[in-house]
Amino acid sequence: MSSLLQSLKKRPLAIGLKAVCVIIMLFAILALGITITNSWPAVALHFPASFSGRKLKMLGKQIGSFAEYGVFGAAGYWLLKLLLRKWKTVPLKSLLQSAMLFFKRNHTFLGWFSVIVAASHAAYFLLNPDDKPIYLYTGLAAFGGLLLVALFGTIFRHAVKEKKAPLSRRKWHMAAAGVFAVAFLLHLYL
Numbered sequence: 001m002s003s004l005l006q007s008l009k010k011r012p013l014a015i016g017l018k019a020v021c022v023i024i025m026l027f028a029i030l031a032l033g034i035t036i037t038n039s040w041p042a043v044a045l046h047f048p049a050s051f052s053g054r055k056l057k058m059l060g061k062q063i064g065s066f067a068e069y070g071v072f073g074a075a076g077y078w079l080l081k082l083l084l085r086k087w088k089t090v091p092l093k094s095l096l097q098s099a100m101l102f103f104k105r106n107h108t109f110l111g112w113f114s115v116i117v118a119a120s121h122a123a124y125f126l127l128n129p130d131d132k133p134i135y136l137y138t139g140l141a142a143f144g145g146l147l148l149v150a151l152f153g154t155i156f157r158h159a160v161k162e163k164k165a166p167l168s169r170r171k172w173h174m175a176a177a178g179v180f181a182v183a184f185l186l187h188l189y190l
Contacts, residue, residue, distance in 0.1 A: 018106070021113045024066050028120035031063060038127065060124035067121055070114035071146075071184065075177070077103035108157070115150050118143055138187035145180030152176050 080100035084093070103110075122143045129136055152173040159169055 018109060021070070021109070025113055025116050028063055028066070028117040031059070032120040032123050057128070057130075060121060060128070063117055063124065064121035067114050067118035068188075070110045070117060073103060073110040074107055074114060075181075076100075077107045078174075078177075108153070111150060111153060115146060118146055134190055135187065138183060138190055141183040142180060142187040145176065145183045148176040149173065149180050 077100060080096055080103060084096060084100060122139060125136065125139060152169070156169045156173050
């Protein structure tokens with residue numbers, strides 16, 4: 001118990017962020033379960049009459065926004081690392097280094113957060129398709145890319161733990177992240 005309190009004192013922002021993310025993940029898992037069982041009409045009965053299908057669709061989009069934030073957080077480590085490596089004199093370098101260390105410590109957590117929340121978002125729009133199929137196709141491509149990133153990241157982490165991690169595995173993780181980034185940007189801005 002004392003080690004938990006000590007870590008809370010050392011990094012209250014990180015623990016607070018993780019707590020908020022865990023709560024969002026739990027709601028996303030609940031929403032995923034409701035979507036898969038097709039129980040949204042039954043759930044909507046417990047809400048006021050003003051809670052219509054349009055507001056339910058906005059809820060599905062909001063879940064997707066949380067996935068976006070997780071993706072930006074997971075990618076933040078890589079981007080800050082690149083920035084600090086390229087430019088030796090960066091304004092506010094100590095602040096950027098602190099942010100990079102924060103993202104490095106939480107990179108895996110934010111990645112899994114993104115996968116779980118994106119799965120809920122994807123399930124909602126797969127079972128309740130939007131009026132434009134291009135969103136569905138680009139969303140499926142982005143989700144597939146995110147799953148590849150998670151798969152290669154898991155393989156890479158497992159290889160590191162067994163002390164047989166060639167650089168090529170890490171490159172596969174980064175290449176999958178590049179494919180995901182393209183599909184994700186197409187999904188956002190098309």
